[in-house]
Amino acid sequence: MSEVVERLRQVLPPEALVTDPDRMESYRYDRAMFCPAGMPAAVVLARETAHVQAAMRVAAEFGVPVVPQGARSGLSGAANALDGCLVVSLEKMDKILAIEPVDRYVVTQPGVFNAVLSRAVAEQGLFYPPDPSSWEFCSIGGNLSTNSGGLCCVKYGVTTDYVLALEVVLANGEILRTGRRTVKGVAGYDLTKLIVGSEGTLGIITEATLALRPETAKPRTMAALFGSGVTAGEAIVEIIRSGVSLSLLEIMDRTTIRAVNAYKRMDLPEDAAAMLIAQSDAGGAAGAADIATVAKLCREYGAIECIEADDEAEGDLLLEARRAALLALDELGTTMIDDVCVPRSRLADFIGATEKVAADLDITVGVLGHAGDGNMHPTVVFDAADPEQARRAQLAFDKIMEIGLELGGTITGEHGVGVLKRDWLAEEIGPVALSVHRSIKAALDPQNVLNPGKVVVS
Incomplete structure (x- = not known):
């Protein structure tokens, strides 16, 4: 590896190359606590596309694996380093290059945080909808790599719905440009959607053109408290059946509520078994009607209490609580975060079955998620130093x-496969689709240097 590092020194500026073991330690892993991570031979802190190209050319020359990284906020181990690999970090590529109000797009580098981009376009009267709970510390590049969703996707969709064009460095160092900046365009295969969600296994995204919307009306927010998680799930189904157009519909169970209270020093109602948070950005009378409809349906399905936020600030506090949920659960111990998405008609079944798993295995599971689109994040909490707890935690996670899958869902709605769910991907998609995945990987990365061992095992 000394020859590889020396070659990197020849093609990169000094500030773009890290080889000190102490500094490299923090580049070993993302936020998936229970995934293996190795020690890289070097970390490339790319400041521009040319640095990524140089690193990939060296990697291709020597057959060295490359692990792309953004903010390392992922939850599936996709950004975890391998022993002797090159980590290519995009965190220094953090500039918003252009905002076009008429054509409604933004051009950005991948290291820009989601919240930073969202606030920048809001200053122009525009709106970028994908908003993961981690929006304050997750990067656009990471969102693209896992096709993240977020709190607003019940109404506005997920990341891929807003990607117009990409600049991608391929395994051999060549630059691939996909997509277009027009509203419509169907020339050739949709390579943009192929790259989005590929978790750095097909190329490294160095620039993205993202579609924007006009800003929305000030939202109205409410919370409904339930004495049962299953009852809350039944209410969710009826809310969706009603056709009300909510911009957000989230759920937190008692375990999660108590964790958030302790973490954020909030005063959420800990006696409730579950809390729904609903929001409408329809504006005016329409928004008020949406919230009234949700409150009526929640009461019909046994809600203990329905509370509408008095103002936007109070609504923001409810959203802050939901965004803090995973960080709050992390404070309770080691976590394994599921990312199961089920048909919305089966949400009550899923919540009930998850509660039963927790009881049967005597393990803590915080149930929360994006109720409006069926994307749930049951979080298994355990003491990693206790082998028996760790065993039961893994059983719960797998169950x-x-x-x-039994309910017709998927193993990941927005966190990606990484290494955490690699075996489960094969279970979900079957042998034919797995073979197609491998063929695509081999076509774009014949040496298997890009994030090997992630998503699909070659």
């Missing part, structure tokens, strides 16, 4: 994914 929850199994339940999701």
Whole structure:
């Protein structure tokens, strides 16, 4: 590896190359606590596309694996380093290059945080909808790599719905440009959607052109408290059946509520078994009607209490609580975060089955998620130093994914496969689709240097 590092020194500026073991330690892993991570031979802190190209050419020359990284906020181990690999970090590529109000797009580098981009376009009267709970510390590049969703996707869709064009460095160092900046365009295969969600296994995204919307009306927000998670799930189904157009519909169970209270020093109602948070950005009388409809349906399905936020600030506090949920659960111990998405008609079944798994295995599971689109994040909490707890935690994690598939769902709605769910991907998609995945990987990365061992095992 000394020859590889020396070659990198020849083609990169000094500030773009890190080889000190102490500094490299923090580049070993993302936020998936239970995934293996190795020690890289070097970390490339790319400042521009040319640095990524140089690193990939060296990697291709020597056959060295490359692990792309953004903010390392992922939850599936996709950004975890391998022993002797090159980590190519995009965190320094953090500039918003252009905002076009008429054509409604933004051109951005991948290291820009989601919240930073969202606030920048809001200053122009525009709106970028994908908003993961981690929006304050997750990067656009990471969102693209896992096709992230977020709190607003019940109404506005997920990341891929807003990607117009990409600049991608391929495994051999060549630059691939996909897509267009027009509203419509169907020339050739949709390579943009192929790259989005590929978790750095097909190329490294160095620039993205993202579609924007006009800003929305000030939202109205409410919370409904339930004495049962299953009852809350039944209410969700009826809310969706009603056709009300909500911009957000989230759920947190008692375990999650208590964790958030302790973490954020909030005063959420800990006696409730579950809390729904609903929001409408329709504006005016329409928004008020949406919230009234949700409150009526929640009461019909046994809600203990329905509370509408008095103002936007109070609504923001409810959203802050939901965004903090995973960080709050992290404070309770080691976590394994499921990312199961089920048909919305089966949400009550999924919640009930998950609660049963927790009880049967005597393990803590915080149930929360994006109720409006069926994307749930049951979070298994355990003491990693206790082998028996760790065993039961793994059983619970796997059983929850199994339940999701049995209910017609998927093993990941927005966190990606990484290494955490690699075996489960094969279970979900079957041998023919797995073979197609491998063929695509081999076509774009014949040496298997880009994030090997992630998503699909070659």
